[in-house]
Amino acid sequence: MxxxxxxxxxxxxxxxxxxxxxxSTERLGIGRPATQTEIAAWNIDIDRDGRKLPPxxxxxxxxxxxxxxxCASCHGSRGEGGAGERLVGGQGTLASAKPIKTVGSFWPYxxxxxxxxxxxxxxxxxxxxxxxDVYAVSAYVLHLNGLVPDDATLDAKSLAAIRMPNRDGFVxxxxxxxxx
Amino acid sequence: xxxxDPKENPSARRRFLAQGAxxxxxxxxxxxxxxxxxxxxxxxxxxxxxxxxPGADVGSQTYGQPSRFESGIIRNVPKGLKQYxxxxxxxxxxxxxxxxxxxxxxxxxxxxxxxxxxxxxxxLLVHGLVETPLVLTLDDIRRxxxxxxxxxxxxxxxxGFEAIKAGRTASDLVGLVSCAEWTGVRLATVLRExxxxxxxxxxxxxxxxxxxxxxxxPIEKCLDDALLVYSQxxxxxxxxxxxxxxxxxxGFEGNMxxxxxxxxxxxxxxxxxxxxxxxxxxxxxxxxxxxxxxxxEAKSIITRPSGTQRIAPGFHEITGLAWSGRGxxxxxxxxxxxxxxxxxxxxxxxxxxxxxxxxxLPWTWDGQPTTIASRAIDETGYVQPSFGDLTSIRGLNxxxxxNAVVPWRxxxxxxxxxxxx
Numbered sequence: 001m002x003x004x005x006x007x008x009x010x011x012x013x014x015x016x017x018x019x020x021x022x023x024s025t026e027r028l029g030i031g032r033p034a035t036q037t038e039i040a041a042w043n044i045d046i047d048r049d050g051r052k053l054p055p056x057x058x059x060x061x062x063x064x065x066x067x068x069x070x071c072a073s074c075h076g077s078r079g080e081g082g083a084g085e086r087l088v089g090g091q092g093t094l095a096s097a098k099p100i101k102t103v104g105s106f107w108p109y110x111x112x113x114x115x116x117x118x119x120x121x122x123x124x125x126x127x128x129x130x131x132x133d134v135y136a137v138s139a140y141v142l143h144l145n146g147l148v149p150d151d152a153t154l155d156a157k158s159l160a161a162i163r164m165p166n167r168d169g170f171v172x173x174x175x176x177x178x179x180x
Numbered sequence: 181x182x183x184x185d186p187k188e189n190p191s192a193r194r195r196f197l198a199q200g201a202x203x204x205x206x207x208x209x210x211x212x213x214x215x216x217x218x219x220x221x222x223x224x225x226x227x228x229x230x231x232x233x234p235g236a237d238v239g240s241q242t243y244g245q246p247s248r249f250e251s252g253i254i255r256n257v258p259k260g261l262k263q264y265x266x267x268x269x270x271x272x273x274x275x276x277x278x279x280x281x282x283x284x285x286x287x288x289x290x291x292x293x294x295x296x297x298x299x300x301x302x303x304l305l306v307h308g309l310v311e312t313p314l315v316l317t318l319d320d321i322r323r324x325x326x327x328x329x330x331x332x333x334x335x336x337x338x339x340g341f342e343a344i345k346a347g348r349t350a351s352d353l354v355g356l357v358s359c360a361e362w363t364g365v366r367l368a369t370v371l372r373e374x375x376x377x378x379x380x381x382x383x384x385x386x387x388x389x390x391x392x393x394x395x396x397x398p399i400e401k402c403l404d405d406a407l408l409v410y411s412q413x414x415x416x417x418x419x420x421x422x423x424x425x426x427x428x429x430x431g432f433e434g435n436m437x438x439x440x441x442x443x444x445x446x447x448x449x450x451x452x453x454x455x456x457x458x459x460x461x462x463x464x465x466x467x468x469x470x471x472x473x474x475x476x477e478a479k480s481i482i483t484r485p486s487g488t489q490r491i492a493p494g495f496h497e498i499t500g501l502a503w504s505g506r507g508x509x510x511x512x513x514x515x516x517x518x519x520x521x522x523x524x525x526x527x528x529x530x531x532x533x534x535x536x537x538x539x540x541l542p543w544t545w546d547g548q549p550t551t552i553a554s555r556a557i558d559e560t561g562y563v564q565p566s567f568g569d570l571t572s573i574r575g576l577n578x579x580x581x582x583n584a585v586v587p588w589r590x591x592x593x594x595x596x597x598x599x600x601x
Binding site: 027028030031033034038039042044045047048074082083094095097099101103106107109112115120123124126127169170173174175176178180 | 312
């Protein structure tokens with residue numbers, strides 16, 4: 001008799017435990033905590049406002065040298081495109097019948113350029129450029145688009161301060177928008 | 181015919197039958213098929229060679245392959261691209277039956293090639309707005325409670341607004357869609373293990389590929405039906421589909437289901453990565469671009485008869501596929517008279533949410549030129565639009581999310597061709 005009651009109570013406790021675990025904070029104890037060093041080594045995400053941009057800086061002149069050796073073979077020596085996409089021009093074409101979408105005409109945030117080049121370019125050797133080279137080559141691509149002067153040097157603060165021409169060009173998803 | 185052909189040479193035939201008797205008595209090991217019978221011997225009253233001798237040994241293929249006679253059923257890889265590191269290949273939809281795509285024919289869209297990831301060395305880092313940032317191995321991830329579900333996956337540029345005129349086959353037109361049974365753990369379960377902080381609104385997912393593909397997922401989707409997947413159609417993911425671990429966001433544009441997943445960063449804001457600003461945004465005629473256009477709206481295509489096939493007058497079963505990122509397919513209507521009238525097609529069970537759905541309609545072609553087409557209706561009541569209705573609102577330059585009706589023109593010769601061409 002007594003043993004049966006104890007077993008029933010234990011069963012109820014177990015059920016409550018399972019319910020609580022599914023509902024909220026109870027952990028299964030899988031995996032191990034990540035250290036701040038591990039997170040810092042992997043986290044390369046840059047926000048649109050550039051608050052997460054790393055230290056370092058690079059000039060248009062340095063960027064021109066990086067671009068000529070590491071980018072021009074695919075993107076053309078003045079960013080006009082080739083095996084890689086066109087990076088320059090097209091401002092004022094977005095509402096036309098033949099829009100040209102480039103860094104200069106379409107990209108809304110300059111820090112995204114740093115983020116993308118650092119993570120994915122050059123296509124044949126991504127994540128091989130140091131942060132200063134990424135600043136420099138970003139500066140050069142922006143210069144080719146007429147967005148920074150020939151003598152510019154970019155760092156976290158000055159890159160984040162650039163206002164891209166199409167910054168306000170994006171709207172939210174209104175779909176379903178087509179009625180039969 | 182060779183001297184040894186049993187049909188031509190009576191003594192060879194006697195020897196051959198004696199060998200058959202020996203085989204039946206279990207004496208002959210590993211009998212090779214003679215393989216030089218005439219083609220019509222497989223039709224009555226003949227008996228084909230493959231019946232008269234044992235076939236290949238059990239286990240002669242330790243990972244089975246399709247029949248050698250099906251070697252033409254392959255991915256549709258575009259020719260002459262400038263590079264194939266960031267490119268796509270399509271599923272040959274018109275060659276397949278049912279709703280599940282064989283793993284070897286699943287469509288591909290990679291931005292930095294296909295990485296060759298060692299599963300024991302791969303790690304998933306979960307960090308950002310969580311109580312306990314975590315490092316997880318594949319073994320860890322497989323310990324979580326698992327779930328299997330059937331869902332389609334579709335690239336948002338399927339097809340582009342210009343490409344819709346150039347495609348010849350169903351695969352050329354909408355072959356960037358495939359469907360599989362996915363097994364993994366709910367993303368919500370993994371996020372709860374790390375403990376979400378109340379400010380968490382987005383999860384930025386990153387791939388371990390050379391593109392370090394980065395997309396931001398709204399927290400509502402993460403806590404709803406999102407999965408972290410390690411298996412597809414019963415076996416481990418293929419490298420092309422994100423081996424050893426990927427995100428799967430049912431009904432959302434394929435690019436967001438980040439493959440080769442190595443990092444989840446929980447944030448208050450989207451990353452506004454290149455892939456959600458410069459790409460995967462939909463340019464409108466007024467020059468603005470729609471952003472975070474996640475859901476793939478209802479769509480369908482007739483896969484048989486379809487472009488480049490040829491039919492004869494008489495009976496045909498019209499069949500195809502329909503799907504919607506908003507849920508289940510409620511119905512598919514088919515027109516066989518150039519859009520004048522529409523009839524309900526039969527839907528093959530199971531009709532699953534955010535999965536390919538097979539439809540069928542029996543039809544007798546009278547030999548007159550016509551155009552056939554299908555349009556899908558989903559459970560929200562949304563009707564797949566015509567290309568005209570779609571482009572009257574979005575113009576021709578939005579590139580992504582083209583879900584227009586695909587018409588097939590049938591000529592008097594029986595040749596089937598793209599109705600937009």
